[in-house]
Amino acid sequence: xxxxxxxxxTVIISTLVILEIIEVIRKRITEKEGxxxxxxxxxxxxxxxxxxxxxxxxxxxxxxxxxxxxxxxxPDKSVKDYxxxxxxxxxxxxxxxxxxxxxxxxxxxxxxxxxxRGLGYYDLQHAINARECSAEEIMSFDKAFYQLxxxxxxxxxxxxxx
Numbered sequence: 498x499x500x501x502x503x504x505x506x507t508v509i510i511s512t513l514v515i516l517e518i519i520e521v522i523r524k525r526i527t528e529k530e531g532x533x534x535x536x537x538x539x540x541x542x543x544x545x546x547x548x549x550x551x552x553x554x555x556x557x558x559x560x561x562x563x564x565x566x567x568x569x570x571x572p573d574k575s576v577k578d579y580x581x582x583x584x585x586x587x588x589x590x591x592x593x594x595x596x597x598x599x600x601x602x603x604x605x606x607x608x609x610x611x612x613x614r615g616l617g618y619y620d621l622q623h624a625i626n627a628r629e630c631s632a633e634e635i636m637s638f639d640k641a642f643y644q645l646x647x648x649x650x651x652x653x654x655x656x657x658x659x
Contacts, residue, residue, distance in 0.1 A: 509568050510558060572625065
């Protein structure tokens with residue numbers, strides 16, 4: 498958000514981006530609350546915080562769109578074609594099989610186990626949206642987006658991960 502407000506760039510924001518940010522707001526606010534019991538007042542307090550933060554986000558997006566700093570756009574494709582394109586990409590790209598032995602929740606070593614590290618279908622949809630809306634760059638905190646460089650139809654997109 499700071500980069501958008503301070504730069505001369507115009508960003509393209511799709512409905513998929515808005516939906517994902519709302520989901521992250523819901524999860525992160527809930528997870529960061531100190532546990533006081535699963536009571537209705539606690540749930541209402543958390544829900545109010547989530548609703549306020551969501552409204553704040555939507556308000557910022559609206560203001561950015563009104564000032565020309567953001568364009569709210571989605572690809573002009575049928576849902577059928579959009580999903581078929583996503584499915585085709587899922588079959589042609591595969592991430593990496595990795596391993597890890599650490600629990601990020603309890604912050605302790607765990608027995609080694611495998612994990613899949615790669616682009617999810619929603620990541621591919623972000624890339625499709627960017628390409629279809631003529632974006633030059635994708636900005637994400639997800640390092641899996643670097644894998645887009647290996648997919649021919651996304652080679653023209655600059656991948657920026659701060």
